[in-house]
Amino acid sequence: MAGKVFFSVSMSLDGFIAPESMEWLTATAEQRTQDPRLERWMAQWMELQQWVFPTRFFRENLRFGEGGEEGLDNDIARLTFERTGASVMGKRMFDAGEHSWPEDAPFHTPVFVVTHEKRDPWERLGGTRFYFVNDGIESALSQVRDVAGDRDVRIAGGGATILEYVNAGLIDEFSIALSPVLFGTGIRLFEGVDAGRVALEPIRAESSPRVTHLTYAVRER
């Protein structure tokens, strides 16, 4: 049985899944001090993701060692990881992560990067291997399905790539960790969604003290 195609993101209550820019990821502390926008973008990201950092799974997966919290947030972070047989990623998310993920990258599965760049597979410690796909999102999905087996396929991000899959009718379900924060500006998850095509069916909603976890199935209208 083929797995599901899903995405899972953290979203601010006003609909943003990332700050305007992720440049802060590769900026030095001095650069951040000189440019208050970098500080703000970093702070926004940290607030958006604040529910995951204290979890035991997050610490384990990044090899931070023992400790961390159990509970709903941890269960969901772990389940999201364990269901994923392989991932698809857009070029912008890959570029932002390439120089900031640890050598032991946190995916531990194959990751297919949709890009115009031709490049040999890039193997990291711990089982993450990036493949570079040059012929579009459907081809990437077909390849990632083949390697995911009966586990699920995660569209990892970023926002533009997720939206392409949504609008192409290729997403089966998705989860949002709705964070109690307002951004005002940034990258909106559903900016440009083909609203006349997508119907949603609520599957689950559960809250921890930090965040509300929402899962929806996607149906054709």
Place this chain on the structure above:
Amino acid sequence: MAGKVFFSVSMSLDGFIAPESMEWLTATAEQRTQDPRLERWMAQWMELQQWVFPTRFFRENLRFGEGGEEGLDNDIARLTFERTGASVMGKRMFDAGEHSWPEDAPFHTPVFVVTHEKRDPWERLGGTRFYFVNDGIESALSQVRDVAGDRDVRIAGGGATILEYVNAGLIDEFSIALSPVLFGTGIRLFEGVDAGRVALEPIRAESSPRVTHLTYAVRER
């Protein structure tokens, strides 16, 4: 003890609390047939509010007679009404409603309309009385607090008026009925929010089969 200042709205998962226009409210069936935008705006509104129509409270409050569903959605609709001692409303919401609310308007309390229009109070059946306030949102709030007594003050809408109160730091808490629907376009609740000023604290999150009810307290950052 003075009550809280709150708002309570239904919001699409992509952050919209109303379609681009409410013209469909006063359009004839023939006009709607001739202009597909009117049909779409009406359909969006119905989808956004679909959780409230089947409730016993909704039927009672609009004098539709007996019947309707009990349960979480009904409890929340009723509680939102019962906690409200008086409301503030923006000019645009009033204009949209003036010719479409029944004569026995659904507020059954004083409603202060923030407007440049000078106008005598307008009394409706069933205890709704509209007052027209010409000197801004803080004055309207002060007047509505006086008549609300120890019950809460509701900022009824529309979106622009709610946002003015949010950005002025005058909201204590708010509730969102997050509907499983994507609009793509429309009136965004938090468009233009002063994100650097507003911090949110999650208070409650509960789901019915139709919608997720979220409540947040507003804090100064």
